Amino acid sequence: MAKLMNLQEWAAETYTQPPSLSTLRRWVREGRIFPCPELHGKEYKLTADSVYVDPRKKMMKPKVSRPVPPKKGSLMEKIKHVEQAKALRR
Helix, strand or coil, X not given: CCCEEEXXXXXXXXXXXXXXXXXXXXXXXXXXXECCCEEECCXXXXXXXXXXXXXXXXXXXXXXXXXXXXXXXXXXXXXHHHHHHHHHHC
């Protein structure tokens, strides 16, 4: 099991100028540190490999390109295209 450290120890290792304790606690409450720190008594404990997650960039995921069914063509061609696309998604 990895050694747990408190917020101030983690911030001192992670940042050259660590944020204040109130800022670190706010980040924990808002879920900005991953994996989420655990509350042990009155202080939060987390692992050394925890990272700050920017909430503005959380939704930025690479878009998966899905094949677009053809606009023209017979009904059978459109059905075959959709079936092939479903097979690729699995």
